[in-house]
Amino acid sequence: MKFVTRAQLGWGASEAPDQATAKGVKIHYEGTHVSNDEHSDCVAEVKAIRLSHLANTKENYSDIAYNLLVCEHGYVFEGRGKRKRTGANGNQELNREHYAVCALLGDSGDIKPPEAMIEGIKDAIAYLRSYGAGKEIKGHRDGYATSCPGEPLYALVKAGKLEPGTSVPAPKPKPLYAPFPGVGFFRLGQNHPLILAMGKRLVAEGYKGYSVGPSTKFERGDIKAYAWYQRKLGYSGKDADGYPGKSSWDKLKVPQA
16 A cells, blocks of 8 residues: 555644544545646645645534545545544544545546556555454445535445455566666656656665655656666766666666556
């Protein structure tokens, strides 16, 4: 699980009420326009949700309402966290019955959960189950009059597609190293699993500069990380510009994505 802690978000311990067990988990969405292209946008979105909740004097939230949040890149953000009563399900009775997981989806813009998000939601559910959540997986609308979590996500809830461990294909053997994909492959905004595999290898090599962690999208943080690796190999000047070349790529030994 790609887990983003409260500490990484700059938050202290949650002041939400403790709750050791629940019947299960209810799935939510934002229900507004959502458009998060970069993973940094997702981080900013989660922080904005918390600020919005804390500013809501009518609801008088003690913290961000959700236990966990999941972005389209598959990261699971620690909201109130484990064994905390949610503030998202509609009323105190409903809040006691289920913990809450919010997908960063809206009613326009980003409305359909990509595969990485679906896997992240499964990870979030499994995590909450390991800390007292029961087996139920429901939508926010189950028990409360709302359109949440939106039709695409609710269809997955009803079809049982968010159950952790279901419909997971057997892992396929991977070649030891990926071939170099070519200089033109590495451009800002390029989205590919090989970018994530590259980032993980850079972290394994000792790079500590990612603010949250590598993702599948080639961003300026990846250029900075790869330039660090090139300098580590002894390159300098234009040879350490942060864009992979075949020689450095072969040395990095990136697994086939």
